[in-house]
Amino acid sequence: MKGAEILIDGLIKEGVDTIFGYPGGVMIPVFDVLYSTKEIKFILTRHEQGATHAADGYARSTGKTGVVFVTSGPGATNTITGIATAKMDSVPIVVVTGQVSTKSIGTDAFQETDMSGLTRSICKHNYLVNHVRDLPRVIKEAFYIANSGRPGPVSIDLPVDVVNDSLPDYKYPETIDLPGYKPVVKGHINQIKKLAEAIKNAEKPLLYTGGGIISSSAHNNLLQFISKTNIPVITTLMGLGSIPYDHPRFVGMPGMHGVAAANYALTECDLLISVGARFDDRITGPAGSFAKQAKIAHVDIDPAEIGKVVKTDIPVVGDANYVLEKLTEMVDNSEYVEWNSRMSELKMEYPLHYDQKAHEYILPQYAIDMVNKFTTDDAIIVTDVGQHQMWCAQFIKYKQPRCFLSSGGLGTMGYGLPAAMGAQVANPDRRVVAITGDGGIQMNIQELATCAINNIPVKVVVINNSYLGMVRQWQDLFWDGKFSQTCLKKTPDCPDHCKGPNGNCPNRYWPNLEKVAEANGVKGFRVESVHDLEKTFSAAFAHKGPALIEVMVDKLTNVFPMIPSGKKNNEILFGDEK
Amino acid sequence: MSKKHTIIATVTNRVGILARVTGLLAQRGYNIESAIAAPTEDPDIYKITLVVKGTEDQMEQVTKQLNKLIDVIKVIDISHENNYIVREYIIMKVNINRKNRSEVLELMNVFSARPLDVDNNTLTMELSARARKIDRLIALMKPFGINEYVRSGEFAMTEDPRRSS
Numbered sequence: 233m234k235g236a237e238i239l240i241d242g243l244i245k246e247g248v249d250t251i252f253g254y255p256g257g258v259m260i261p262v263f264d265v266l267y268s269t270k271e272i273k274f275i276l277t278r279h280e281q282g283a284t285h286a287a288d289g290y291a292r293s294t295g296k297t298g299v300v301f302v303t304s305g306p307g308a309t310n311t312i313t314g315i316a317t318a319k320m321d322s323v324p325i326v327v328v329t330g331q332v333s334t335k336s337i338g339t340d341a342f343q344e345t346d347m348s349g350l351t352r353s354i355c356k357h358n359y360l361v362n363h364v365r366d367l368p369r370v371i372k373e374a375f376y377i378a379n380s381g382r383p384g385p386v387s388i389d390l391p392v393d394v395v396n397d398s399l400p401d402y403k404y405p406e407t408i409d410l411p412g413y414k415p416v417v418k419g420h421i422n423q424i425k426k427l428a429e430a431i432k433n434a435e436k437p438l439l440y441t442g443g444g445i446i447s448s449s450a451h452n453n454l455l456q457f458i459s460k461t462n463i464p465v466i467t468t469l470m471g472l473g474s475i476p477y478d479h480p481r482f483v484g485m486p487g488m489h490g491v492a493a494a495n496y497a498l499t500e501c502d503l504l505i506s507v508g509a510r511f512d513d514r515i516t517g518p519a520g521s522f523a524k525q526a527k528i529a530h531v532d533i534d535p536a537e538i539g540k541v542v543k544t545d546i547p548v549v550g551d552a553n554y555v556l557e558k559l560t561e562m563v564d565n566s567e568y569v570e571w572n573s574r575m576s577e578l579k580m581e582y583p584l585h586y587d588q589k590a591h592e593y594i595l596p597q598y599a600i601d602m603v604n605k606f607t608t609d610d611a612i613i614v615t616d617v618g619q620h621q622m623w624c625a626q627f628i629k630y631k632q633p634r635c636f637l638s639s640g641g642l643g644t645m646g647y648g649l650p651a652a653m654g655a656q657v658a659n660p661d662r663r664v665v666a667i668t669g670d671g672g673i674q675m676n677i678q679e680l681a682t683c684a685i686n687n688i689p690v691k692v693v694v695i696n697n698s699y700l701g702m703v704r705q706w707q708d709l710f711w712d713g714k715f716s717q718t719c720l721k722k723t724p725d726c727p728d729h730c731k732g733p734n735g736n737c738p739n740r741y742w743p744n745l746e747k748v749a750e751a752n753g754v755k756g757f758r759v760e761s762v763h764d765l766e767k768t769f770s771a772a773f774a775h776k777g778p779a780l781i782e783v784m785v786d787k788l789t790n791v792f793p794m795i796p797s798g799k800k801n802n803e804i805l806f807g808d809e810k
Numbered sequence: 811m812s813k814k815h816t817i818i819a820t821v822t823n824r825v826g827i828l829a830r831v832t833g834l835l836a837q838r839g840y841n842i843e844s845a846i847a848a849p850t851e852d853p854d855i856y857k858i859t860l861v862v863k864g865t866e867d868q869m870e871q872v873t874k875q876l877n878k879l880i881d882v883i884k885v886i887d888i889s890h891e892n893n894y895i896v897r898e899y900i901i902m903k904v905n906i907n908r909k910n911r912s913e914v915l916e917l918m919n920v921f922s923a924r925p926l927d928v929d930n931n932t933l934t935m936e937l938s939a940r941a942r943k944i945d946r947l948i949a950l951m952k953p954f955g956i957n958e959y960v961r962s963g964e965f966a967m968t969e970d971p972r973r974s975s
Contacts, residue, residue: 351838357880360825377880412822412883421847536874539867 235395242371256303258330278678284314289654307345320641356384381415419550428562434503443470444508450553492582511541616648616672619701646675684753749780844963896966905955
């Protein structure tokens with residue numbers, strides 16, 4: 233059997249039903265096998281970065297491993313941002329890149345790049361396959377590594393002679409022998425006991441949950457643990473959806489743009505129980521000031537996360553689902569009446585809100601809230617990165633896990649549309665909405681055509697304020713309002729120093745996204761008045777295929793609350809919200 | 811407090827393993843004083859001995875991050891072991907003349923350093939010892955004029971834990 237056939241056979245055995253990618257010279261032998269493979273659907277994207285984010289969206293929305301096929305050189309390097317995105321958020325994808333033949337490696341051959349060198353620090357593991365006899369083992373290991381323990385991307389670099397070579401006695405391996413890779417799933421029972429004891433002694437315990445709850449499908453055990461203990465919960469961006477937004481014990485998302493109640497809870501709690509979260513600097517602020525009054529317990533499948541940022545009093549290495557189940561058995565029923573009424577008080581005192589009636593222009597929060605009106609609980613919301621992403625985290629009514637996809641760790645602009653496309657391919661019967669900005673949409677806008685051609689009915693909501701809004705917000709608040717290179721309307725005729733929109737601003741704005749959508753075969757809408765917003769949404773969501781709504785919003789709305797970079801969790805700016 | 815730690819990583823002999831290990835340390839901002847990769851009694855297994863400077867907390871991160879590498883089987887920070895043997899090797903070429911040659915040889919004798927090559931102007935010696943002893947030999951040879959030396963970096967092994975003290 234030829235290497236190319238072994239690759240496809242291995243993928244089928246691993247249960248792969250979809251590949252995202254883009255062909256090229258050294259990958260022709262592989263694409264030749266795909267030509268007659270019925271078991272696998274191939275989505276030809278318009279850019280390799282789009283393919284990688286699509287595989288990521290596929291993986292995040294299903295829990296299955298996403299797969300990417302691209303060629304060597306530029307094809308391979310175009311996947312880098314997507315691989316790094318998946319690494320930071322622990323998303324299982326396998327990226328297969330073509331490579332020049334083993335004899336040409338190191339000669340600067342046409343379309344040669346050292347992919348295993350390039351990906352070393354941004355993937356969970358990588359392979360350069362030097363001989364066809366290694367290929368079956370590499371495929372088996374790659375899928376196992378990507379989607380076990382703490383998930384992550386695996387890259388396989390595949391020289392063209394290896395895919396052309398034959399292996400006479402091919403058999404797909406059934407077992408894996410990786411002496412250096414044994415993820416600890418079962419948390420140490422004594423450590424879990426210690427944690428149960430600490431919960432018993434705590435008066436103000438707080439659960440701080442992250443993406444680990446979603447990766448390990450621990451949401452049901454989480455809800456059971458909460459219903460038994462009544463411990464209030466805060467959730468990171470990556471963990472949104474692991475507990476319904478309206479759950480009585482849910483306090484909200486903490487951090488830089490989190491809700492004030494969640495941040496105050498962090499400063500007031502006496503026991504912080506982190507499960508599957510990694511104390512990101514966007515949440516902790518200066519690590520020395522974080523949760524000062526609390527004993528800290530940290531449950532994580534990755535031992536290297538424990539103690540990385542903050543000192544941990546009770547470390548538990550293990551899978552979130554397993555540990556929560558055991559922990560629930562060990563703890564007593566509890567109420568924490570006083571502490572929970574403090575949480576309710578904080579939630580009442582510092583609600584998230586916006587006041588559309590007081591504004592002439594559409595507020596971005598209002599446009600995002602409108603998405604709630606047109607979606608049901610199982611809708612998958614995919615965001616890009618920036619202001620709209622934070623408003624989505626604040627206002628989307630997430631109810632279920634794997635329904636809120638966002639590039640958290642790397643903060644990749646251009647993630648939204650292709651990831652939504654991947655999620656829609658994986659979930660053809662569910663509603664998938666990409667919420668993006670006028671900056672982010674343009675970074676992978678070519679995938680509109682992929683959606684149209686393959687009839688992938690993603691709805692794209694572009695929150696257009698004609699600014700790179702999050703950077704503009706920082707310039708507004710901390711850089712004396714000097715909007716350096718953040719206005720997307722700026723022309724050479726504009727004055728050198730502009731402090732915001734005024735009567736002399738150019739009237740035109742490119743691109744006209746409604747027209748771009750139409751030119752790509754996607755139904756395009758543009759809405760400028762509050763009055764028209766709902767009916768435009770109604771028309772776009774009623775449309776059968778993919779649709780894009782360009783919502784022209786108020787240009788200078790800032791995201792609040794905000795904890796400025798380097799400030800403590802209780803040093804919150806409320807802006808005009810309060 | 812920042813101090814030197816000797817870390818031994820037992821690894822699978824796969825392409826690029828040394829780059830993975832040293833790259834990881836560089837990526838996370840640690841400085842490597844020395845690194846040795848060499849085969850072991852099992853041809854599939856290599857040992858990489860690293861000398862890294864850092865605090866206890868940093869070393870904990872280093873060993874945890876190294877353990878995360880798929881091809882790394884085991885990592886020990888040998889500075890935490892009770893009993894271990896650590897050695898470094900040096901080859902050093904010292905300038906000599908007829909008058910001071912015997913003095914140099916005498917000093918070498920004290921350290922059990924062995925001559926490897928000698929001519930009228932230079933004497934080349936070798937020594938395997940603890941790093942501190944090697945430092946002292948270098949210091950003593952300095953006045954004669956050191957032409958060149960090369961050090962291996964430290965490598966180490968724990969004593970048999972079953973042994974009763």
